[in-house]
Amino acid sequence: MLKTLLSILLASVIVNNYVLSKFLGICPFLGVSKKIDQATGMGLAVIFVMLLATAATWPLQTYLLAPNGLEYLQTIVFILVIAALVQFVEIALKKYAPALHRSLGVYLPLITTNCAVLGVTLNNISDGYGFIESMVSSLGCGLGFLLAMVLFAGVRSRVEKAIPPVAFRGIPITLISASIVSLSFYGFAGVVDNLFGGAL
Amino acid sequence: MSKTQIFIKGLIKENPVLVLVLGTCPTLATTTSVISALAMGLAATAVLVCSNMAISALRKIIPDTVRIPCYIVVIAGFVTVVSMLMQAFLPDLYEMLGVYLALIVVNCIILGRAEMFARKNTVGDSALDGLGMGFGFTLALLAMSTVRELFGSGTWAGYAIPYLANFKIPILTQAPGGFFVFGLLIATVAALTSGEYPKKNSFDCEGCPNAKFCGRDVCAEKESEENAHA
Numbered sequence: 001m002l003k004t005l006l007s008i009l010l011a012s013v014i015v016n017n018y019v020l021s022k023f024l025g026i027c028p029f030l031g032v033s034k035k036i037d038q039a040t041g042m043g044l045a046v047i048f049v050m051l052l053a054t055a056a057t058w059p060l061q062t063y064l065l066a067p068n069g070l071e072y073l074q075t076i077v078f079i080l081v082i083a084a085l086v087q088f089v090e091i092a093l094k095k096y097a098p099a100l101h102r103s104l105g106v107y108l109p110l111i112t113t114n115c116a117v118l119g120v121t122l123n124n125i126s127d128g129y130g131f132i133e134s135m136v137s138s139l140g141c142g143l144g145f146l147l148a149m150v151l152f153a154g155v156r157s158r159v160e161k162a163i164p165p166v167a168f169r170g171i172p173i174t175l176i177s178a179s180i181v182s183l184s185f186y187g188f189a190g191v192v193d194n195l196f197g198g199a200l
Numbered sequence: 201m202s203k204t205q206i207f208i209k210g211l212i213k214e215n216p217v218l219v220l221v222l223g224t225c226p227t228l229a230t231t232t233s234v235i236s237a238l239a240m241g242l243a244a245t246a247v248l249v250c251s252n253m254a255i256s257a258l259r260k261i262i263p264d265t266v267r268i269p270c271y272i273v274v275i276a277g278f279v280t281v282v283s284m285l286m287q288a289f290l291p292d293l294y295e296m297l298g299v300y301l302a303l304i305v306v307n308c309i310i311l312g313r314a315e316m317f318a319r320k321n322t323v324g325d326s327a328l329d330g331l332g333m334g335f336g337f338t339l340a341l342l343a344m345s346t347v348r349e350l351f352g353s354g355t356w357a358g359y360a361i362p363y364l365a366n367f368k369i370p371i372l373t374q375a376p377g378g379f380f381v382f383g384l385l386i387a388t389v390a391a392l393t394s395g396e397y398p399k400k401n402s403f404d405c406e407g408c409p410n411a412k413f414c415g416r417d418v419c420a421e422k423e424s425e426e427n428a429h430a
Contacts, residue, residue: 026224075280
């Protein structure tokens with residue numbers, strides 16, 4: 001059991017990294033990665049929302065939608081739950097934890113339309129994970145997102161100082177550097193399988 | 201703006217992917233083959249046209265303060281319809297697109313057009329705008345998937361290309377190749393159109409359709425920093 005959980009965690013942090021190999025959550029990855037502190041704030045907020053969203057959507061799917069044959073409403077229900085949840089968390093944080101709200105709050109509304117959050121909840125269902133496995137997988141995906149954001153913020157601070165050809169300035173050079181960071185994660189493929197003897 | 205202009209602007213001048221850089225997730229994820237790119241483009245176009253028309257028709261009824269949740273419900277409804285139709289009639293493509301089909305809901309192009317165009321214009325204009333933007337999106341996906349499939353697997357839409365099949369660069373069909381080809385394409389468009397079209401030089405808030413309803417503090421913070429530098 002523990003071995004399965006650990007392999008799910010490691011696989012979602014490094015091998016199936018949501019940003020760098022599944023292309024989910026590219027907008028915040030490219031948009032909020034100019035500074036390391038902003039990247040960290042966004043990453044932490046995403047982990048938080050992913051865990052909450054999974055905790056809310058998994059029981060909904062298992063105990064409400066699936067028994068009543070309402071699986072086709074999955075997309076609508078999940079996006080609404082996530083949007084409402086994010087609003088609610090923001091209000092709650094503002095009232096009860098203003099310090100936390102100041103550091104994470106600004107990133108919360110951005111996350112509603114982040115495809116990584118909706119993606120992780122949908123993937124957990126389609127992978128047939130149980131509740132604990134889903135939570136671990138969400139934690140892993142969130143950590144992977146944070147890792148990618150922080151690493152890329154570091155890379156970008158160096159790229160900002162370079163002088164690329166005119167046509168490559170701005171977005172193109174950012175994408176090329178993302179490609180190289182993604183290439184480095186590509187090297188992890190197979191690591192988890194070898195560690196756990198193909199336990200996946 | 202004439203009807204043709206509304207339609208044409210999405211194709212090249214304001215191409216949602218290559219000029220405005222929106223909808224990057226599906227662009228990178230579904231362009232490994234021409235077939236899946238085409239399917240993604242057309243599915244998103246169908247959702248975009250329908251949601252643009254519905255939102256434009258409802259523009260006087262939807263209260264301004266809760267418009268974003270309303271738009272999301274409308275869009276999610278059409279995404280469900282399109283994905284059920286695909287599951288029934290094109291099961292192979294449905295399997296191929298997988299989770300990305302459901303993720304059309306959070307595609308910024310669709311929410312962006314609702315916010316920027318459909319809520320201020322008539323139903324007919326909104327449909328044209330959706331069609332133009334959707335075809336622009338499909339065109340960009342086709343261009344990118346052509347490069348990735350031709351050089352990555354030596355085929356085009358499944359047909360083997362004689363010479364290229366012997367010199368494949370498989371990494372192009374993988375994640376790193378996606379970022380790389382996307383970067384090259386945007387650079388090409390920037391080089392070809394330099395100065396002619398308004399182009400965004402970096403990912404920042406003004407180009408993001410979410411900026412209007414996101415925590416503007418991030419954008420404000422960024423602006424004040426930029427002003428401090430200047």
